[in-house]
Amino acid sequence: MTQNSGFFQSVYEVTRRIPHGRVTTYGAIARYLGSPGAARMVGWAMNQSHTASQFVPAHRVVNRVGLLTGQHHFEGTGLMQELLENEGAVIKDNRIVNMKEMFWDPVEELGL
DNA sequence: AGCCTGACCTAGG
DNA sequence: TCCTAGGCCAGGC
Numbered sequence: 001m002t003q004n005s006g007f008f009q010s011v012y013e014v015t016r017r018i019p020h021g022r023v024t025t026y027g028a029i030a031r032y033l034g035s036p037g038a039a040r041m042v043g044w045a046m047n048q049s050h051t052a053s054q055f056v057p058a059h060r061v062v063n064r065v066g067l068l069t070g071q072h073h074f075e076g077t078g079l080m081q082e083l084l085e086n087e088g089a090v091i092k093d094n095r096i097v098n099m100k101e102m103f104w105d106p107v108e109e110l111g112l
Numbered sequence: 113a114g115c116c117t118g119a120c121c122t123a124g125g
Numbered sequence: 126t127c128c129t130a131g132g133c134c135a136g137g138c
Contacts, residue, residue, distance in 0.1 A: 026121085027121055030120085030134095035134080037133040039121055039133075040118060040134065041135065042120080044118070044134085063119075064122095070119030071119080080119095
């Protein structure tokens with residue numbers, strides 16, 4: 001029921017549209033979907049992202065300050081960080097230092 | 113139905 | 126940027 005919800009599907013769609021080497025935030029996705037207060041639900045959707053039919057680059061979704069809050073939900077301890085670093089992110093102490101350059105806002109890029 | 117939890121966000125200090 | 130408090134939408138029990 002959860003992953004079949006339109007909201008969850010939309011979250012996965014937007015997440016897949018994140019360009020290689022760019023990241024976005026839970027709040028930005030929620031705002032793009034028209035539910036600014038549903039940022040936590042985006043996180044829940046990411047938690048269930050493995051149930052999606054297609055691959056969802058959940059590692060490109062971080063919180064607003066660039067903190068890798070979902071790292072523990074990935075395999076191993078440094079997988080999320082490695083994936084991001086492999087895409088050009090500079091991470092220090094679980095936080096994306098060049099967040100400003102990496103940030104990709106679906107509202108501005110895809111349109112509201 | 114009610115309470116707790118969560119990969120969050122904003123506001124105020 | 127850090128800390129605290131409140132709010133947010135869904136799920137689990």
